[in-house]
Amino acid sequence: MLLPEFDIDESRWSGVAEAPAPGRQLAVAQALRALLPADCVLSRDEELHPYECDGLAVFRQQPMLVVLPRTETEVRAVLLACRRLEVPVVARGAGTGLSGGAMPHAAGVVLSLARFDRILQIDPAARIARVQPGVRNLAVSEAAAAYGLFYAPDPSSQIACTIGGNVAENSGGVHCLKYGLTLHNVLGLRGCTIDGEPIELGGCALDAPGLDLLALSIGSEGLLLVVTEVILKLLPKPELAQVVMASFDDVGKAGEAVAAIIAAGIIPSGLEMMDRKATAAVEPFVRAGYDLAAEAILLAESDGTPDEVADEVRAMERVLQANGATAIAVSASEAERLRFWSGRKNAFPAAGRISPDYYCMDGTIPRNRLGHMLKAIERMEHKYGLKCMNVFHAGDGNLHPLILFDANRSGEWERADRFGADILELCVQLGGTITGEHGVGVEKLNSMCVQFSPAERAAFFSVKRAFDPPGLLNPGKCIPTLARCAEYGRMHVRHGQLPHPDLPRF
Amino acid sequence: MDSALQELRHQVLQAHSASTPLRLRGAGTKDFYGERCEGTLLDMRGYFGVVDYEPSELVITARCGTSLSELEGLLAQHRQFLAFEPPAFGGDPTIGGVIAAGLSGPRRFQAGAARDFVLGAVLLCAQGELLHFGGKVIKNVAGFDLSRLLCGSLGILGAITEVSLKVLPLPRLEQTLQFEMAASEALALFNRWAGQPLPISATAWYDGHAWLRLSGAPPALRTACERLGGELLDAEAASRFWRSLRDQTHPFFGHASTLWRLSLPSTAPQIAGSGSQLIEWGGALRWCASDQPAADMRQRAGAAGGTALHWRGGTAGGRFHSLSPVVLEIHRRLKSRFDPHGIFNPGRLIADL
Amino acid sequence: METRLADWIKGTTQGDSANDILRACVHCGFCNATCPTYQLLGDELDGPRGRIYQIKQVLEGTPATRNTQLHLDRCLTCRACETTCPSGVDYGHLVDIGRAVVESQVRRPLNERLLHWLLREVLTRRGLFGGALRIGRALRFALPRALHAGLGEHRAPGAWPRRTHARKVLLLNGCTQPALAPSIDAATARVLDAIGVQALVDARSGCCGAIRHHLHDQRGALQNARRNIDAWWPQLDSGAVEAIVINASGCTTMVREYAWLLREDPAYAARARRVSDATRDLAQFLGPQLPLLLRCVRPASITRIALQNPCTLQHGLKLKHDVEQLLSALGAQLLPVDEPHLCCGSAGTYSLLQPKLALELRARKLAHLLHAQPQMILSANIGCLLHLAAGTAVALRHWIEWIDELIVTS
Ligand SMILES: Cc1cc2nc3c(=O)[nH]c(=O)nc-3n(C[C@H](O)[C@H](O)[C@H](O)COP(=O)(O)OP(=O)(O)OC[C@H]3O[C@@H](n4cnc5c(N)ncnc54)[C@H](O)[C@@H]3O)c2cc1C
């Protein structure tokens, strides 16, 4: 049911791996070297190779060139040249993305913003920070701390990931249940279109006229514009924060406890869950003091004034107890609170300690289906013969099953890939979505076919072309082509409305 | 397909094939809002009802014609609410209209704007297709965030037929403090307080008085009240006061013939010639009953880092602040792709779109 | 990460070690965040994750180039990346393997080879270095700015204690330190003496080997190691000394590495392990002796102190808070220092080989150290001390010298 008016130009969309024509690299490199200092254009194989992937190393593609500009003028010049020469451009922050969003294009340029690492301004009175896109997420809160302020979205990768990447992915964190995602904490941004035109969306005021292009740009995975400056909202640091850690002898019970906390009218500032495999992996590194005997642990944080926290912690303890917690511990100091969290924040890479590779999924489901999902994942572990450890932003229903595999063994990645696709399909069936915060990238293109109809996909292409008519910004990511979906051949399930969503389909 | 929806679709298809403009309308509480408002009426009220509401999920899904009072009534039964406090302007708007207009009330200061609570939306597009964007879960980054683009779009991209919104538990307690002070003092204090961990959920200043609403757990409010001083308002009166700001039934909104709505950085100094003023959102929203020339108001708001919206009164030169050429061009392209025949609320958000 | 090592290295000890390390890396990029060179250069190629990737590429069969070498040269071997890595990637050993392989594939230009040779031969020989140093001091005005780093002011060492004690430890008979700052060893001996421990120095021992190791002279480094093991062994084996105590954290790190470096050497492997195990950084040794120490000190007069925690101490030896705890207990008021994890740029001979980056890092480190206006800056490593001293007028000492000042001789 394709709509003629949504003129979908899918060209350039499937050629991510298509090598550039001979001589092309040299010509484009020459054009760019005329615009940038010598150390800003990389073109040798051994220099390009380390840029071939982001945090999801199973998807790799060596780019034609890498550029490392330092100023917005340089970014504009690069974009203009790429537009003129019809060269795809893939923006890159810290390369911690987990969906291959920053994976290069074989005939394209990687535009790294890592050198845009300056915090331009912190205005404590207006509670804003103006930063360049290459500033690390954690650096913002560190700089704001002097004024008793912080930047709320805190992805587990916050030590390394950049604000530009956060904006592109609409990243969340362990505290977004209460404080929102990147979307809720970005007031404005400045960027460049593919035409090299500067564009400003939002600003220091709360409302802006016209369509909300700011909201549209956040989470657009580098497909609409290249972000060169961001205005962030800073919040006053709560006086106190405490974490309640509860153990459960059953994952399903832990899931129910999560729903019960919310149902009790409590919005913890963070509500996270780890299963036994996850705690076992991180404990040796962080020594957080996790209960290794528990099938699952919940971490629930309360923040506010000391009275308020004491009150809320008591309320949460009551709910947790009523829902079968086998042990409860409350952080007694700031150091202990941070230690409780550090295990959670390091959970993904720590998987590298128990398995050579891991594949992190990112589906979201209604909270009350957590238990159902966990049982299904257990069945899938048997089906695919692979282990899966589970880490959840439980408060948001955002799952991070980590499928453990060994890329050196033939066939294991393929099994992990299918395992993951199964999980995502079930997420859609349960009324959820295929990605809560990591983005679609190259990784979840197939799953997009499951979640969206051809007409919806066409609408996405329309947005893409409205910002980027030649389709040169990060082509091949985020939106699958019709051909790809046809090839994938899975049915498109209407948001949770499959005839029998409860029936496991494997 | 539901027959009311079928009917809407039918009308849209017809308009599309005949290229005749449609005027999308819910309860008409915001007929005054926007640049132009013309075309054949497309009444969205017929498609109504709460589709899905699971209090423990903090999400409600309702059809566009559902009235705000019904929705809020249902939420209140479960001690939940729409935290962006959409204005009703003295009537009973539909939820579709609330989202299409994207306006928020006093709590926007702390809780966020309408768009911050939109999780998903269904769009009836010009070709009669129903497009689902976003979803019913709190976190969702699959595809572009079109549901939030629709919030505040004033219907120019299509008809919103269903929305999913994030809801929050009602605060356990609310208290309002009243102070006497000048506007400049209030602006300074609002900003200073906002930088401290205080449970402030709304602020207002008018005619020598400042109001502060605190929301949250009783212990937190106790501490805050002690720290802030001021005079505690009676709960009933306080609730009436905030409601009157939210719905613009406050006398301030009554007398002025022209009214400007300035959206500014909260720390922006007083704007010259702003006339009689009512300040909300910690200083970020300033209502000005001013008869200064429109060009001057826009210029001053722009210079302060914000924009000016001609809320009421003479409309020469348009109501909304103009867009930069790059941004306007993207609007054009979006409009022409989503609504190639220009049938949806033409000219309402941007005069020639 | 997936690996496909080339046949020429697969199955060798080096190959297997490298493979294990590479496989543990999950490419998360956390390490880039704390890598000094990535902070300065903003290029994946100059961060640990990219270096790991470049090494992997070479081990998978792509010939190394000057470019690869350049990016490995720029690495300070500060090992901040190891501290950050949640996956436990042993970067230090991987980069050793990678550098050796690259060195064997890529011939350096003559001037570099000459400089490396000079540094190796001059710095590691006490007599030679002492002489060169005196000449250097005299000619200070004629040397490039960067080199001033290596030429601190001379301080009188003071008397070496003459008492004997039943408790004995061996000190390193170091190469550069005795020439540059003899006061450090003397202060160490005095503090140890005060708590009833006699410090011995074996004249047959010498440079720990770190300098040669950094300058890609593996064989020379191993020779240094074997010589020291031979020198120390009799006293260690007989139980005459309880530990080998080293007061330059760079050297401690190196001696602790003997076990790994000589793991393939049948004649030395076992003894190397014993030596490494018996080696303590001075801070590590003094920590448990704190009660003894507290009995023989007076209140400090210089208390506003900024501590520079050398990379070898915090990342190499993973002794992040030991000196801190010791100094605080003795009455120091340690001022907050930003980016405590970042290298000061000294890094062995790095400041001489990569002066531009080294100076940038030094400026950054000094800005942080001086921020809260300390009366004195303390460090735990001779290299860092000299490197930093050239950039500031504020007094810089080894922390043991600060403690030495507090000792009241009974
Ligand atoms: C261990 C680990 C834990 C993680 N935990 C979380 C988590 O808790 N929550 C979460 O949300 N994510 C998490 N992530 C994912 C990842 O860190 C985020 O997606 C992050 O926002 C990516 O930032 P980056 O700077 O690394 O961007 P990159 O990976 O470099 O790029 C990501 C995308 O952004 C685009 N982009 C980057 N910069 C710009 C720019 N200036 N303008 C336009 N487009 C740009 C790229 O083209 C790409 O599509 C985790 C990742 C890892 C490895």
Ligand code: SF4
């Ligand atoms: S932090 Fe560790 S696992 Fe992550 S990229 Fe660096 S070395 Fe690899």
Ligand code: SF4
């Ligand atoms: S050792 Fe230091 S300089 Fe080298 S890669 Fe690691 S952090 Fe960077």
